[in-house]
Amino acid sequence: xxxxxxxxxxxxxxxxxxxxxxxxxxxxxxxxxxxxxxxxxxxxxxxxxxxxxxxxxxxxxxxxxxxxxxxxxxxxxxxxxxxxxxxxxxxxxxxxxxxxxxxxxxxxxxxxxxxxxxxxxxxxxxxxxxxxxxxxxxxxxxxxxxxxxxxxxxxxxxxxxxxxxxxxxxxxxxxxxxxxxxxxxxxxxxxxxxxxxxxxxxxxxxxxxxxxxxxxxxxxxxxxxxxxxxxxxxxxxxxxxxxxxxxxxxxxxxxxxxxxxxxxxxxxxxxxxxxxxxxxxxxxxxxxxxxxxxxxxxxxxxxxxxxxxxxxx
Amino acid sequence: xxxxxxxxxxxxxxxxxxxxxxxxxxxxxxxxxxxxxxxxxxxxxxxxxxxxxxxxxxxxxxxxxxxxxxxxxxxxxxxxxxxxxxxxxxxxxxxxxxxxxxxxxxxxxxxxxxxxxxxxxxxxxxxxxxxxxxxxxxxxxxxxxxxxxxxxxxxxxxxxxxxxxxxxxxxxxxxxxxxxxxxxxxxxxxxxxxxxxxxxxxxxxxxxxxxxxxxxxxxxxxxxxxxxxxxxxxxxxxxxxxxxxxxxxxxxxxxxxxxxxxxxxxxxxxxxxxxxxxxxxxxxxxxxxxxxxxxxxxxxxxxxxxxxxxxxxxxxxxxxxxxxxxxxxxxxxxxxxxxxxxxxxxxxxxxxxxxxxxxxxxxxxxxxxxxxxxxxxxxxxxxxxxxxxxxxxxxxxxxxxxxxxxxxxxxxxxxxxxxxxxxxxxxxxxxxxxxxxxxxxxxxxxxxxxxxxxxxxxxxxxxxxxxxxxxxxxxxxxxxxxxxxxxxxxxxxxxxxxxxxxxxxxxxx
Numbered sequence: 001x002x003x004x005x006x007x008x009x010x011x012x013x014x015x016x017x018x019x020x021x022x023x024x025x026x027x028x029x030x031x032x033x034x035x036x037x038x039x040x041x042x043x044x045x046x047x048x049x050x051x052x053x054x055x056x057x058x059x060x061x062x063x064x065x066x067x068x069x070x071x072x073x074x075x076x077x078x079x080x081x082x083x084x085x086x087x088x089x090x091x092x093x094x095x096x097x098x099x100x101x102x103x104x105x106x107x108x109x110x111x112x113x114x115x116x117x118x119x120x121x122x123x124x125x126x127x128x129x130x131x132x133x134x135x136x137x138x139x140x141x142x143x144x145x146x147x148x149x150x151x152x153x154x155x156x157x158x159x160x161x162x163x164x165x166x167x168x169x170x171x172x173x174x175x176x177x178x179x180x181x182x183x184x185x186x187x188x189x190x191x192x193x194x195x196x197x198x199x200x201x202x203x204x205x206x207x208x209x210x211x212x213x214x215x216x217x218x219x220x221x222x223x224x225x226x227x228x229x230x231x232x233x234x235x236x237x238x239x240x241x242x243x244x245x246x247x248x249x250x251x252x253x254x255x256x257x258x259x260x261x262x263x264x265x266x267x268x269x270x271x272x273x274x275x276x277x278x279x280x281x282x283x284x285x286x287x288x289x290x291x292x293x294x295x296x297x298x299x300x301x302x303x304x305x306x307x308x309x310x311x312x313x
Numbered sequence: 314x315x316x317x318x319x320x321x322x323x324x325x326x327x328x329x330x331x332x333x334x335x336x337x338x339x340x341x342x343x344x345x346x347x348x349x350x351x352x353x354x355x356x357x358x359x360x361x362x363x364x365x366x367x368x369x370x371x372x373x374x375x376x377x378x379x380x381x382x383x384x385x386x387x388x389x390x391x392x393x394x395x396x397x398x399x400x401x402x403x404x405x406x407x408x409x410x411x412x413x414x415x416x417x418x419x420x421x422x423x424x425x426x427x428x429x430x431x432x433x434x435x436x437x438x439x440x441x442x443x444x445x446x447x448x449x450x451x452x453x454x455x456x457x458x459x460x461x462x463x464x465x466x467x468x469x470x471x472x473x474x475x476x477x478x479x480x481x482x483x484x485x486x487x488x489x490x491x492x493x494x495x496x497x498x499x500x501x502x503x504x505x506x507x508x509x510x511x512x513x514x515x516x517x518x519x520x521x522x523x524x525x526x527x528x529x530x531x532x533x534x535x536x537x538x539x540x541x542x543x544x545x546x547x548x549x550x551x552x553x554x555x556x557x558x559x560x561x562x563x564x565x566x567x568x569x570x571x572x573x574x575x576x577x578x579x580x581x582x583x584x585x586x587x588x589x590x591x592x593x594x595x596x597x598x599x600x601x602x603x604x605x606x607x608x609x610x611x612x613x614x615x616x617x618x619x620x621x622x623x624x625x626x627x628x629x630x631x632x633x634x635x636x637x638x639x640x641x642x643x644x645x646x647x648x649x650x651x652x653x654x655x656x657x658x659x660x661x662x663x664x665x666x667x668x669x670x671x672x673x674x675x676x677x678x679x680x681x682x683x684x685x686x687x688x689x690x691x692x693x694x695x696x697x698x699x700x701x702x703x704x705x706x707x708x709x710x711x712x713x714x715x716x717x718x719x720x721x722x723x724x725x726x727x728x729x730x731x732x733x734x735x736x737x738x739x740x741x742x743x744x745x746x747x748x749x750x751x752x753x754x755x756x757x758x759x760x761x762x763x764x765x766x767x768x769x770x771x772x773x774x775x776x777x778x779x780x781x782x783x784x785x786x787x788x789x790x791x792x793x794x795x796x797x798x799x800x801x802x803x804x805x806x807x808x809x810x811x812x813x814x815x816x817x818x819x820x821x822x
Contacts, residue, residue: 033711038361039444040369041710042743050442051366082361084497085515093514148547156554163555164548165541166517258545261552263517270544271359271516 008300012293016286020072023285024065027278037276038081055081068282077286078279080272087283090268095287097166098257098264102249104184109191110242114231116192117199117238121207122226131196138193143252147186147259154182164261183260187252191245198241202234209233235306243299247292348801349820352535355549355561356542359516363500363508364491365441368481371811372562378815379521379538381502383483384412384431385475389817391639391728391808393475397426397485397503407470407763408453412478414461418528420487420503428457433488435465438481448473448482470763472731476809505529505815506538517542533820553577553797560798562812566626569795577797580813582806583630583638584728588788589615589675589689590737593719594749601671602719608784610661611720612651614696615689617789624685628793634781635737635788637727639808642761642773647781658696670697676718677702678709689722716746724792728809730761730773738780753779 028034035052036043056064071078077087120131155163161182167175206212207230215225254266261267265284272280360376361367368377386396393401400413418426435455439446451471456464467474477483490501499510506521513519521538541558543549546565552558554575563572563579573579591611596603617631633650636642662668673693677686690700705712713721725744727733735742739758740750757779760772780786794811798804798818805817 033708036711037707039442042447043444044447044450047442047444047446050446054442082359082367084362084364090515151551155551159555162557163551164543164557165552166514259548259551261517261541261543261545261548263514267544268516271542274544275361 004304008297012297015293016289019289020069020282020286021065023282024068025061027281028061028064034276034278072286077283080280081277082272082275082280087279090280091265091283091287094263094265094268097262098250098253098266100169101180101183101187101253101256101262101264102246104180105187105191105249106242106246108184108188109195109245110238112188113192113195113242114199114238116196118203118226118231120196120200121203128200131200135193135197135200138189139197141190143186143190144255144259146189147182147256150182150186151259164259166260166262180262183256183262186256186259187249190252191249194245194248195238195241199234199238202237203230206230206234232306236303239299239302239306243295246295250288250291349533349535351537351539352802352818353539353541353557353559354818355552355558356540357544357546357549357562357564359542360519362497363486364496365437365443365486367497368438368443368445368484370445370480374480374810374812375815376519376540377481377484378504379506379540380500380504380508381484381486382418382426382504383480384478384485385483386816387476387479387807387809387814389805389807389813393479396479396483397431398478401475408467410465410467410474411458412463412465414463415528416461418503419526420485420489420501421507421524421526422487422489422501424487424489426485426503427460428463429460430488431455431463431485432457434485435482437488437491443481445481448477448480472762472769473729473735476729476732479814503528505532505534529816532816535820560796560802560804560818563795563797566628566793566795569628569797572797576799578800578804580796580798580804580806582794582796582808583791584794584809584811585724585726585792586632586635586637586788587629587724587790587792588635588722588786589720590713590723590725590744590786591720591784592713592716592745592749593747594783594785595747597716597719597747599671599673599719601665601667601673604665605783606661606665607667607671608787609651610658610665610696611693611698612784612787613654613658613661614693614698615787615789616653616692618653620685620688621790623688624682625790625792628795629790630793631790632788634777635725635727635786636730636733636773636777638791639728640730640733640773641770642730642733642777644774644777647777650781651784651787655692655696662697667697670699672699672701673720674701674703674718675721676705676709676712677722678704678706680709681722686722714743714746719747726809730769730776732809734758734761734773734776737786738776749785751783 033048034057035048035055039048039051052058068078075088077091079086080090116131120128151163154160161178165179167179169176212225212230215229253264254270257264257266258270265287269281269284272284354375356372356375358372360369360373363380383396384398385401386394388394397415397418398412399415402411403409414428414431420426424430432455435449435452439449439452451467451469451474452465453468454466458464485503487501490496493499498515500508505524505527507524509520509522519540523534523536527534541552543552549561549563550565550568550572553561553563553572556575563569569579589611591602591608593599593602594608601607612633621627621629621631630648632648634644634647662671686702690702693700712718713723723744725736727736737744738754739745740748754776757772757776761769761776764772794806796804796806796813801821803819803821804813807813807817
């Protein structure tokens with residue numbers, strides 16, 4: 001177990017290094033005039049040159065990357081070119097918002113998709129077909145359209161929720177839940193659709209196994225067969241797809257945060273990209289990469305716990 | 314579609330009722346006429362920083378005018394009115410400007426806003442890489458004559474100087490605050506509001522509270538002022554329809570009716586022109602553009618009315634000039650100077666020796682409406698001019714300034730004569746990339762810059778006519794700049810700014 005963890009951590013760190021090198025190189029070598037983009041169209045060349053020098057853009061790229069890396073290793077990702085706040089602080093203030101959307105979405109999806117998937121697999125017939133159709137549609141409709149529909153109905157026509165904005169949980173938990181309800185719902189629809197499909201087919205596969213017949217022939221109640229044994233066997237593929245969905249949700253959050261004006265990582269990445277705030281973009285890249293690597297590690301651990309055979313893999 | 318959406322929305326709602334017991338949102342905005350409890354302004358931009366490196370106007374203007382007073386103000390019609398400065402006068406050479414300051418104003422940290430503070434601010438601005446550094450291009454020296462008198466000496470007359478003092482060059486922040494760790498996020502000014510850093514989420518929501526000691530009793534202040542940033546036009550539209558915002562700039566013309574139906578009023582100003590810049594007037598890259606007949610042919614080839622309807626849904630005014638309606642050089646009769654006349658365009662091209670057509674390469678970028686580029690391409694092709702667009706991505710502006718393209722689509726501000734000249738006409742103008750220079754233009758520019766007001770106005774008119782007749786550009790239209798607001802507010806659009814200065818937004822009487 002320990003060896004597995006060490007191996008995975010080293011691989012993760014190597015992955016991070018590669019990603020950050022690539023991102024850094026790509027961001028600084030776009031060929032665009034970085035300082036010009038920062039200052040806008042009406043700035044004089046004098047101001048542009050001065051800013052470029054202040055940001056050290058005239059120094060060699062390798063040297064600048066090593067500077068950044070030595071800071072990053074110590075947990076310092078530099079300062080934003082806009083507003084001078086530290087990138088780590090900015091990310092910290094935004095990360096919680098995005099994680100609350102994505103984690104809630106994932107949990108909600110896991111529960112609902114499992115119920116739907118199991119239901120469809122056990123009952124088959126019309127229930128199965130309804131779940132199938134829902135899954136196809138949910139996966140096909142882009143989340144911003146779902147979001148738009150939700151806003152039109154629940155925020156503008158019915159006025160149950162505010163169409164945009166975010167309330168911090170420390171201000172009021174109720175208001176916080178109300179403010180993230182629609183964004184979470186918009187994210188969740190597609191996620192449920194994708195996961196339910198997987199759970200359904202994994203369950204159908206598992207139900208066809210010989211041991212199920214054996215268990216039934218021993219007179220075990222059907223409930224116990226389905227929920228204790230079959231579901232546990234089917235959980236692996238379900239978890240894998242959930243992990244994929246989670247990563248997908250991080251991407252989906254970019255669009256959804258924009259639409260609901262929620263100050264999360266997604267909104268931050270768009271704003272900093274628009275402004276050309278490279279230190280912040282780098283920070284977002286690193287954080288997303290860390291999250292994805294961690295999620296994959298957690299999923300592998302969970303797989304091992306569910307299925308002892310996976311531990312040796 | 315909508316029914317299917319409803320089904321999904323309903324399904325999602327069922328899932329959510331478990332998670333939350335419905336949300337009662339407190340409605341934002343002044344519900345009663347003229348309430349000064351709160352004001353929520355929608356924003357389409359965020360300030361880079363509150364310190365001098367981030368000073369900006371345009372779409373970022375309101376953030377700064379909330380916390381910083383400006384030396385001078387504008388009345389909305391483009392006239393300069395007192396701000397922190399009560400009196401101002403030029404000498405005969407128009408190179409020495411004397412400013413008389415209001416007495417007894419202090420920054421919110423208690424530092425006196427006297428002549429020394431003003432001098433320090435202007436020097437601080439000049440010594441930085443602030444984006445609007447060119448505001449101070451002609452400033453030679455700044456001296457405090459006494460506690461309430463400042464003298465600015467210019468290297469040569471700057472017709473824009475008073476305007477600059479209503480904008481970033483005129484932002485006054487406490488010199489004591491420049492050394493603070495949090496200077497970028499915690500501004501200290503003398504303005505009507507103070508930023509509440511606790512409640513503010515940088516890059517998203519900025520919350521301000523009333524400055525209780527504000528010197529200007531003529532302004533009605535709101536107890537709290539919130540500025541909410543919407544990166545996405547549809548998010549802004551939703552916020553407007555949900556009544557979450559009291560006022561905001563709005564450029565999505567296709568949805569303007571929905572916003573008006575939700576009870577907002579449109580305040581319209583015209584600041585920018587859109588059209589083609591025919592930059593290579595001496596034929597360095599595109600020899601054809603050196604012939605005035607070719608440039609005139611391009612003007613006659615464009616069906617401005619149809620492009621205006623298709624692209625801006627008629628929210629604009631067709632024109633042939635680049636001097637905006639609020640400038641002194643503007644001449645209404647020039648709006649219709651070049652009519653849509655493809656036959657005339659072909660004849661002009663034939664006269665110029667291009668009966669078999671010619672080719673032009675223009676830069677493009679994804680930010681430009683592709684339908685617009687297609688229309689331009691098609692209409693010019695109809696008279697024999699083949700246009701190919703090269704996507705230059707984020708280098709659009711730098712490529713234009715670098716004279717890499719002889720002609721290009723552009724949207725340019727034109728809210729004063731000298732701004733128009735320095736953007737597009739002077740030999741070293743930002744967008745006179747090929748450095749076109751003509752003796753008659755030089756003479757007129759000289760008068761616009763250095764003459765008395767009457768002389769300058771007349772010269773600007775003459776200059777405008779020359780540039781139209783010589784077809785230096787092929788303008789299509791002036792764009793409506795729309796700022797929507799609730800009827801509880803009294804909004805005066807600014808003559809030179811995409812959003813109204815904060816002091817031009819008042820509770821309705």
